[in-house]
Structures are given as C-alpha cells and as structure tokens.
Amino acid sequence: MVRFGIIGYGYMGHVHQKNLEQTEGAQLTAVCDINPKELEDVPGGVAACTDAGELLARNDVDVVIIAANNNQHKLLVTQAARAGKDIICEKPVAMSVAELDEMICVVKECGVRFTVHQQRRYDKDFRTIKKVYDSQTLGNVYTIQTSLYGFNGYMHDWHVKKSEGGGMLYDWGVHLLDQMLWMVGSRVKSVYACLKNVINEEVDDYFNITLSFENGVMAQLELGTYYLTDHPGWFSRHWFMGGDKGTVYSDGMNPVGKIVTTSSLRTHSPERTAAMNYGPTRSFGPAPEGLLVTSPLPDVDCDHLDYFRNYLKAYQGKEDFIIRIPEVRRVLALMEAVRESAATGKSVEFE
Ligand SMILES: NC(=O)c1ccc[n+]([C@@H]2O[C@H](COP(=O)([O-])OP(=O)(O)OC[C@H]3O[C@@H](n4cnc5c(N)ncnc54)[C@H](O)[C@@H]3O)[C@@H](O)[C@H]2O)c1
Structure with a gap:
C-alpha cells in the first residue's frame, strides 16, 4: 500500500x-x-x-x-x-x-x-485522435486543429490573479500543449501565438497558438472561455486532423466524429466546375458520389484513474511514470515562447 x-x-x-x-x-x-x-x-x-x-x-x-x-x-x-x-x-x-x-x-x-x-494524457478524445495519428491511417498529417470553447466561462478565485499563477495558459494551456507535443513527437521549429484578456483584467482568458513542427505538422490550439453563442455544438473540445490520405474530426470529451478517407485519391478533377450556392467553383465542389469512405472513430479505453494506476506501477518499478520531468520542462519552455510571441507579435524560434 x-x-x-x-x-x-x-x-x-x-x-x-x-x-x-x-x-x-x-x-x-x-x-x-x-x-x-x-x-x-x-x-x-x-x-x-x-x-x-x-x-x-x-x-x-x-x-x-x-x-x-x-x-x-x-x-x-x-x-x-x-x-x-x-x-x-x-x-x-x-x-x-x-x-x-x-x-x-x-x-x-x-x-x-x-x-x-498532467493527467489529461488520459482524456478519451485526445487518446482517440492520438490513436488515429499513430495508426498512420491519414497518411502524412499536415494539419491538426484543436479547440476548447466555454460559454461565459467562470474564472474564479485565485485563477484570475496574475501573482498566484492564474490565467488559461497556465490552467488549460499546459494540458493542450502537453497533449500536442506528446502526440506529434517531433521538434517544434517555431511558435506564433496570441493571448487575450477578453474580459479579465489581469490574466488571459483566450489563446490561439500555432506550432510549426519539424515533421511538417502545423498545429493550432485555440481556447476561449467567453463564447457567447446559443449553439450547443460549439462548447467543449473539438479536433480536426488532416493528412494526404484522409481526415478525422471529433467533438466532445466523449468524442463523436468520423474518419474520412477516399476510395481513390484524385490529384486532378475531370469536372470543370461545380455550381454551389455560393457560386461556381472548380476546387471546392462536393466529392463525387461513392468516393468518400467513412469509418467510425477507434475505441479507446482510458480514464483519469489510469494516471494513478500508472503511478503505482511506476512506483514499484514496473513501468515508467507517464509524465517525465524533461517533458514537463519542455511544455513550460514552450509556454514561455508563447508569451514572448504574444508580447512581441512575432513568431519565436523554438527548438
Ligand atoms: N490537473 C487538473 O486537471 C487540474 C484541475 C484543476 C486544478 N488543477 C491544479 O490544482 C491546483 C489547485 O487548484 P484548485 O482549482 O483546486 O484551487 P483551489 O483554490 O480550489 O484549492 C487550492 C487550495 O490550496 C490551499 N493552499 C494554498 N496555499 C497553501 C499552502 N501553502 N499550504 C496548504 N494549502 C494551501 C488553499 O487554501 C485552497 O484550499 C492548481 O495548481 C491547479 O492548476 C489541476
């Protein structure tokens, strides 16, 4: 015990x-x-x-x-x-x-x-997307977008005070960045970010971070606590990942979404134009009938108790701690680069 x-x-x-x-x-x-x-x-x-x-x-x-x-x-x-x-x-x-x-x-x-x-490595939505990434089903992944929106989110107590470490970058940013770095598994070349105090005086309540990875992935992380919309689908967590062989999307922490691939990848379209309600287009028409293949998201079985299950096994030397201090340090360093980019309005070289 x-x-x-x-x-x-x-x-x-x-x-x-x-x-x-x-x-x-x-x-x-x-x-x-x-x-x-x-x-x-x-x-x-x-x-x-x-x-x-x-x-x-x-x-x-x-x-x-x-x-x-x-x-x-x-x-x-x-x-x-x-x-x-x-x-x-x-x-x-x-x-x-x-x-x-x-x-x-x-x-x-x-x-x-x-x-x-940093137990959000065991979030079900994240693990689902990571499983798709690791499976290489989507071919060469070039874009990953993740967002978390709240309706009139309630930032409270010391979480609104700068001196006590408040703000959303410290709060959720650390999880979102940790998930992204762990999944993509490549060096981050540069960071471009914006941090805003939408309604808070001292601390950030919105961020938008773009990471350019050495392996070609561009990742975008957006979080906002004050999204005044009546569209329930906007709240919670969203993922979109695109590769040259398919895409995956999911909504919610208990993810609902699909993997979409094609039965035949066409590099050139024989059709000249498609008439859309926003006007004629050659590049943005709908996929021809029967070309898209949709599959369900993979099953993953995890929850936050897995963090402690791992801890106890690692404590007995049976496996490694899921969160290693050099990884934690890398996330903190990235958060500092995010703040530098937000303060200067310039992209910051990272690794
Ligand atoms: N991993 C996660 O998902 C997650 C979620 C929420 C909060 N957190 C983290 O947990 C920590 C606490 O956040 P919270 O939202 O529970 O805050 P909280 O204000 O609800 O709880 C913090 C408690 O610490 C006490 N405290 C402060 N200084 C102390 C000291 N020197 N000795 C003993 N007690 C002290 C306070 O009185 C307070 O009761 C933060 O670091 C926060 O980022 C993590």
Whole structure:
C-alpha cells in the first residue's frame, strides 16, 4: 500500500481524495490546507492539519500530492523533497522554467521521486485522435486543429490573479500543449501565438497558438472561455486532423466524429466546375458520389484513474511514470515562447 498526503485540499485536493479512494493500492492518510474550512469534510481516519510542515513530518505519508495555488508549488515541492517525500505536483508545476530548474536541483539532491499531474494524457478524445495519428491511417498529417470553447466561462478565485499563477495558459494551456507535443513527437521549429484578456483584467482568458513542427505538422490550439453563442455544438473540445490520405474530426470529451478517407485519391478533377450556392467553383465542389469512405472513430479505453494506476506501477518499478520531468520542462519552455510571441507579435524560434 502506498500512503498519500495531499497539501492543498480545495477543489483539486478533493478530486484527488476521490481518485485515491478508487485506486487499488493507494491509501490517503493525511491532508493539509491553510484554510480550516476546507478540512471540514475530511474522511474519517484521515489526519488533517493546516500546516504543511506538520503533514510532511508524518511517517505515514510516502507520497505528497501538491494541489495548492500555482504560486505555492515551488515552496511546497522544495519542502516536501527536504522532508524525504516522493512528490506528485499539480500542473503547471511551476510559474517558469527557472523555478522548475530550482525545484529539479532540490529534488535530485534529496533523491526523491518527482512527477506532475498532467493527467489529461488520459482524456478519451485526445487518446482517440492520438490513436488515429499513430495508426498512420491519414497518411502524412499536415494539419491538426484543436479547440476548447466555454460559454461565459467562470474564472474564479485565485485563477484570475496574475501573482498566484492564474490565467488559461497556465490552467488549460499546459494540458493542450502537453497533449500536442506528446502526440506529434517531433521538434517544434517555431511558435506564433496570441493571448487575450477578453474580459479579465489581469490574466488571459483566450489563446490561439500555432506550432510549426519539424515533421511538417502545423498545429493550432485555440481556447476561449467567453463564447457567447446559443449553439450547443460549439462548447467543449473539438479536433480536426488532416493528412494526404484522409481526415478525422471529433467533438466532445466523449468524442463523436468520423474518419474520412477516399476510395481513390484524385490529384486532378475531370469536372470543370461545380455550381454551389455560393457560386461556381472548380476546387471546392462536393466529392463525387461513392468516393468518400467513412469509418467510425477507434475505441479507446482510458480514464483519469489510469494516471494513478500508472503511478503505482511506476512506483514499484514496473513501468515508467507517464509524465517525465524533461517533458514537463519542455511544455513550460514552450509556454514561455508563447508569451514572448504574444508580447512581441512575432513568431519565436523554438527548438
Ligand atoms: N490537473 C487538473 O486537471 C487540474 C484541475 C484543476 C486544478 N488543477 C491544479 O490544482 C491546483 C489547485 O487548484 P484548485 O482549482 O483546486 O484551487 P483551489 O483554490 O480550489 O484549492 C487550492 C487550495 O490550496 C490551499 N493552499 C494554498 N496555499 C497553501 C499552502 N501553502 N499550504 C496548504 N494549502 C494551501 C488553499 O487554501 C485552497 O484550499 C492548481 O495548481 C491547479 O492548476 C489541476
């Protein structure tokens, strides 16, 4: 049994408590939050305290999950490492690459295990698209677009404060970039990005990021929390991926979509024009009858509990931790390039 402690028992701390409860081989022994109100519903048999030092001094905690505000991560990871605890830190692991580098030094010095809760590698929609990408069904993929839109999204508490690590790039950007880098598996040549504060004063609530990969993939990631539309299909997550042999699209976190290929790839069309309701066209007419072949999305079986299943196996040396610190560092570095591009209005060379 691996014994866990949670520091920061707010929204995500409670999610971790529920996840650990459902993970065989894991036991939650202690939680800590500086706000005593958050500790009112701590399950029986689990110790509770308001001081991280007290939790870290306990000898019934093997692994500490840090789920406090982003600006607390460096301090708490350092404290946990010095107390000899293995660490899972929430994303974004740090506010900058420089902060992460300091954390890495301390963790190495103390010889503890360190990984990050970037569990959205187990999102079903993402894994579905990744499965199509890996299968090479679409031939040479040249474009990947992913978006996440919310209706009048509610950014709340410290998430709207710059000094505490608020904003959507830190919040969801880290997941979206991590998914893209992990899937495409190629060096990023350049980044062009825009960050906007649509209605927030201090932090970004919209981003649009274009990544140019060395293998020819152009990836576009767009997120907006304030899409005032009554079209329900716009909310949630969307994917579109195009290759020279087909496309795939999906909507929603429980993905609904299709793979579309062709029974015969035509490089030149014999028809001269098609009359469309927007006027005649030679290049953008409909596909001739019978040429498109549609297939269902592949089945994937995963959920966020897989993150902890992997953690426990890796803890016993049976597999690698799904999230490795050099990958986390790469995402943070990319986020810094995103901010540089957004600030200068110029494309930034990356790797
Ligand atoms: N991986 C995910 O999907 C996901 C989802 C949501 C949030 N998060 C991350 O989880 C972390 C917490 O976010 P949240 O939305 O749960 O915030 P939250 O405000 O609901 O919870 C944070 C808690 O930490 C406590 N806290 C702050 N400093 C502390 C300290 N020094 N010692 C002990 N407790 C402290 C606060 O009192 C608060 O209760 C953030 O890093 C966030 O990015 C991750």
